[in-house]
Amino acid sequence: MSVEHQEIFEHLRRYTPFNTLPDDTLAHVAQQVEVSYFKAGTQILTFGEEISDLYFIRSGAVELYRRNGDLFNRLSEGDIFGQLGLLIGKRVRFPAKALEDTLIYFIPEPVFTELFERHEQFADYVEVADKNRLRQAVSRRRDANELMTSPVSKMISREPVVLPNTATVWDAARIMTEESVSSLVIIGQDNRHPDHHHLSSAGVVDQQHMVGIITDRDLRTRVVAPGLPLDTPIAEIMSTDLITVNDTDYVFEAMLAMLRHNVHHLPVLRKRRPVGVIALSDIIRYESQNSLFVVGSIFRKHSVEELQSLSGEVRASFVRMVNEDANSRMIGSAMAVIGRSYKQRLLELAEEKLGPPPIPYCFLALGSMARDEQLIVTDQDNALILDDRYDPALHSAYFKQLATFVSDGLAPCGFTYCTGGIMATNTQWRQPLTVWKQYFTEWIDKPTPETLLHSSIFFDLDGVWGKTEWVEELRSLIAARAVISKRFLASMAINALNRTPPLGFFKDFVVEHDGKHNQWINLKRRGTAPLIDLIRVHALAVGSTSQNSFDRLDDVIEAAVLPLGRGPDLRDALEFISMVRIRHQALSIEEGKEPDNNIEPDKLSHFERRNLKDAFQVLSNAQKYLKFKYTRAG
Structure with a gap:
């Protein structure tokens, strides 16, 4: 390649989508490029005229307009324009004017067409309009994180274990031990449907109203620590101010509910009925626990000085x-x-x-x-x-x-x-x-x-x-x-x-x-x-x-x-x-x-x-x- 073509090659390879092309292909492109200079205020493209090149801005700035004269976009070094016209009817779709003194690389239409047909990443890029390119960038981040895309239902490993609110704390402790669970959903008569009150033998909710939840922590702090008798009704110690999530909610929403309310168990609902319970241990698979642990640490501190010591953990x-x-x-x-x-x-x-x-x-x-x-x-x-x-x-x-x-x-x-x-x-x-x-x-x-x-x-x-x-x-x-x-x-x-x-x-x-x-x-x-x-x-x-x-x-x-x-x-x-x-x-x-x-x-x-x-x-x-x-x- 000549010195001039080498300079064009080196400049193109710095920018998308040309940096996705093999070196030999890009070298061929560089050898086909023609260069033109446009003074500030010069019309580069007029709506409806024939277009036979892809335009690459080597330096300067260009404004694109809609056919009614409204500003559509402002482009600078490394940007391309004219691709939509080349793809649709070989006619200019967006008029272009030099905003300042501008140097343009002209890439002939046959070269553009060959790149478009043979190189998928190049084609994907030029087909995407500016706002859709931004959407792609955002979507890539969203799709990369499992917290955002995984529904809570993926974490449900079993149906909820339930007890009627007439049971005792001894019943609750026994069932928790037998079922190897750390929480129980407490159900009672749904006053809106008094004829629906059957609890299935499988231990799942059958037309019952969820009225509370009990966790192993509740048994320790509300029963054992104060020395309550084992025949204490669970209705007296269960949590009734329920924090729940829907099975279609995302994992990150469940995590934030735990963070905001400082709870470790969340009943999961489907059409207002409990279908499972997720615990902090379930979230661990999707989150490092860092933010959860910070919140837990905050509530264990006993002075401003102790709270201040958490600043490093927050960062x-x-x-x-x-x-x-x-x-x-x-x-x-x-x-x-x-x-x-x-x-x-x-x-x-x-x-x-x-x-x-x-x-x-x-x-x-x-x-x-x-x-x-x-x-x-x-x-x-x-x-x-x-x-x-x-x-x-x-x-x-x-x-x-x-x-x-x-x-x-x-x-x-x-x-x-x-x-x-x-x-x-x-x-x-x-x-x-x-x-x-x-x-x-x-x-x-x-x-x-x-x-x-x-x-x-x-x-x-x-x-x-x-x-x-x-x-x-x-x-x-x-x-x-x-x-x-x-x-x-x-x-x-x-x-x-x-x-x-x-x-x-x-x-x-x-x-x-x-x-x-x-x-x-x-x-x-x-x-x-x-x-x-x-x-x-x-x-x-x-x-x-x-x-x-x-x-x-x-x-x-x-x-x-x-x-x-x-x-x-x-x-x-x-x-x-x-x-x-x-x-x-x-x-x-x-x-x-x-x-x-x-x-x-x-x-x-x-x-x-x-x-x-x-x-x-x-x-x-x-x-x-x-x-x-x-x-x-x-």
Whole structure:
């Protein structure tokens, strides 16, 4: 090969799909390439004209347009275009213009056709449109993890062993020993069907109502330790506040249920009836136990200092999940459960120190923890709902001390103080339920810049301790009022447009100009946060009470308020940007650095840069649609 062809060969082999070709094939391609230069603003392709080459960008940037003139995509070095026209009628499908001075490699159509027909990976790549390429990248991660794809039913090894609630603890211990099980499903008369009460000889449920569960741990702690007689009815010691999963749920959902509720056994239901019980030992086959063990360790600690000692284990758990190809939802949910566990244990310790609360209360998690989207870099956003009998003169001192104990305990455990003061230590965010309802009503009815910021934080809320049912009342209030307030939705939409994606970084890889991080991209501020904000607006508009962004997106898709295909695109974009951010944080921990949200574009792989571009384009298009849908009249 000539020196010129060798240079072309070396450059092509750096990029997909050419890096999948054998060297001799790629050398043949390089020898057929012609090179052209286009000045910024020059039209490269016009819609409908004949096309006879595949276009590869050697340097510069190119914009593709739809036939109506709308921007379709922005491409940079290493990208290809024109393939759809070559595959369909040999006519240009997307007009192209040089965004800046650009050098193009022309690969003749016969060469392209030969590569397409003989090389499967090349063909697979060029057949996939940009958004589908992003979906493929996301799907590969999802499919790689058994936690995400394995249903709970795969872990059921036998039918549940059951006892009627009229049995005694001696009966329970005997049956557990005979059946070699660590739990029993307790059944009783289903009052809705009084004629259905038969328990089959095989020991399986036959038209019975599950009323509780007993584990070997219950027998130790609730019978043996307090010295109860063996004829004690099991109804007196069984757990009745049941946490269950469906047999079609995924293993990771069962794991998260165990994490969130700190339980080791879960009844599995099919059409509301128990078909088995899975235990912690069953989960071990699918998960390293790391996150489960961290939660268990949290509840065994007896001081803030002991809780602080777990920080290394929390980080190790985060890194391990990343290295085992968990997706962003699994990681975010597990980290949120760990965060809730810290709060719950600190509240237990606070009540031990201060005594029982004088009136009922609910401790709130806000923001990413409430959405089950927490990562390793986080601060503490929390608040307190107090019973409406709250009397400041009688109760203020207790709850101020409780909030301070929890907040000061979270800080050394990795949950830094909120610089905006969104903490229960702030009197404004430690109020009776009636006041919280007034807050939310006023924020929706009379939006201001300050209250819109509050809405973006407080409308992602979850109860972690106490009267958690109050949270459901607030969620219902938010959903009912927001859906009928066009002014509020328009204001939230405008607010959600304040942060835009860093599309410029595909040209010069420098997008931040704040002094400290002038050669970085903040993936939270410029990626996940604006995505979460716009998803929240759509969710409020359809009356969704979901908190997780993926769940909200499901509600939005079901309500059909987005153009066809936009919902799945948003899901893929959120997943991919989140995972780049997560991997960056995990790598920082492994390298002994303090994790953050700031990535250096030059250190990203070509695969990540290409798919981040697709994801940011999805975000950009979604923001345009958000503005169109909600702000036209506002």
